[in-house]
Amino acid sequence: MPELPEVESIATRLREGCSDHPPLPGLLIQDAQVLWEGSIAAPQPQAFAERIRNQQIAQITRRGKYLILLLSRDALLIHLRMSGDIFILPKAAALPPHARVTLTLGNGMVFVFTDPRKFGRVWLVSQAEEVLSGLGPEPFDDSLTPERFHQHLRQKKRALKPLLLDQSFLAGLGNIYTDEALHLARLHPLTKANLLTIEEARRLLDSIRRVLTEGIQRNGASIDWVYRGGDFQNYFRVYQRAGEVCFVCGAPIQRIVVGQRGTHYCPNCQRHPDG
DNA sequence: CACGAGACCTGTTCGC
DNA sequence: TGCGAACAGGTCTCGT
Numbered sequence: 001m002p003e004l005p006e007v008e009s010i011a012t013r014l015r016e017g018c019s020d021h022p023p024l025p026g027l028l029i030q031d032a033q034v035l036w037e038g039s040i041a042a043p044q045p046q047a048f049a050e051r052i053r054n055q056q057i058a059q060i061t062r063r064g065k066y067l068i069l070l071l072s073r074d075a076l077l078i079h080l081r082m083s084g085d086i087f088i089l090p091k092a093a094a095l096p097p098h099a100r101v102t103l104t105l106g107n108g109m110v111f112v113f114t115d116p117r118k119f120g121r122v123w124l125v126s127q128a129e130e131v132l133s134g135l136g137p138e139p140f141d142d143s144l145t146p147e148r149f150h151q152h153l154r155q156k157k158r159a160l161k162p163l164l165l166d167q168s169f170l171a172g173l174g175n176i177y178t179d180e181a182l183h184l185a186r187l188h189p190l191t192k193a194n195l196l197t198i199e200e201a202r203r204l205l206d207s208i209r210r211v212l213t214e215g216i217q218r219n220g221a222s223i224d225w226v227y228r229g230g231d232f233q234n235y236f237r238v239y240q241r242a243g244e245v246c247f248v249c250g251a252p253i254q255r256i257v258v259g260q261r262g263t264h265y266c267p268n269c270q271r272h273p274d275g
Numbered sequence: 276c277a278c279g280a281g282a283c284c285t286g287t288t289c290g291c
Numbered sequence: 292t293g294c295g296a297a298c299a300g301g302t303c304t305c306g307t
Contacts, residue, residue: 002300038283065301081301083285098285117284119301158277167302174300223300239300260279262298 004172005215064171
């Protein structure tokens with residue numbers, strides 16, 4: 001589930017607090033436990049706890065799908081990949097299933113990174129940029145104008161679906177929001193990027209921003225057994241709706257596989273340029 | 276450069 | 292009921 005809106009929701013909750021826990025900025029990290037070494041991308045897993053100990057949480061942000069905690073000396077970056085999640089619990093509480101890394105906080109609570117599938121990764125580095133340097137622009141960046149977006153698209157011959165999933169082209173979109181954005185923009189997932197007109201590029205950028213905004217407003221999507229508190233899953237227009245009717249035209253939503261990813265679209269609203 | 280396949284993992288759901 | 296196959300929000304690497 002964790003695409004840009006889900007990570008943004010988590011970052012906001014950690015930064016501002018909620019009914020279950022106070023804001024994290026200002027708290028001290030007293031200790032750390034690595035329960036699954038594979039989750040630690042940097043530094044060496046054995047060096048992680050020692051290095052993070054006694055650093056204070058200064059600021060919490062997001063870049064693409066990365067959750068970023070700026071600490072007194074280092075930056076802690078977390079990528080949730082397919083099944084990662086973050087819990088803040090009382091120190092005395094039982095650890096949730098699949099806990100991989102824990103941080104003991106100064107207020108008697110514990111920061112827990114859980115991840116059933118073990119795809120998620122944690123980095124503790126002196127500069128966040130070491131990890132983020134390959135990312136493309138943020139979708140909401142003001143400098144990403146329709147004209148510039150069109151320029152970028154014109155340089156790519158790839159199909160829109162895999163291109164939008166490429167984090168070096170644009171940071172933050174995953175399988176759900178890509179399918180939703182393409183439907184809103186009335187563009188077929190297999191359309192070649194360099195064929196878009198400026199008007200289509202404008203429509204696509206606008207659609208991307210609209211679905212991401214809607215996702216953030218609904219606190220992200222929670223589906224299957226991974227629950228995250230958001231309810232955007234109740235407002236999907238195409239994702240996981242194969243065989244159901246398109247809300248725009250009534251045609252049945254189609255599911256195809258593109259780049260090994262399930263891809264959902266309306267064959268009537270989203271016509272392939274070549275038929 | 277573009278693309279497909281395979282790898283990394285566990286859990287749920289579906290079909291027989 | 293049981294069991295294997297298919298599928299899942301992501302990314303990396305390798306071969307063509």
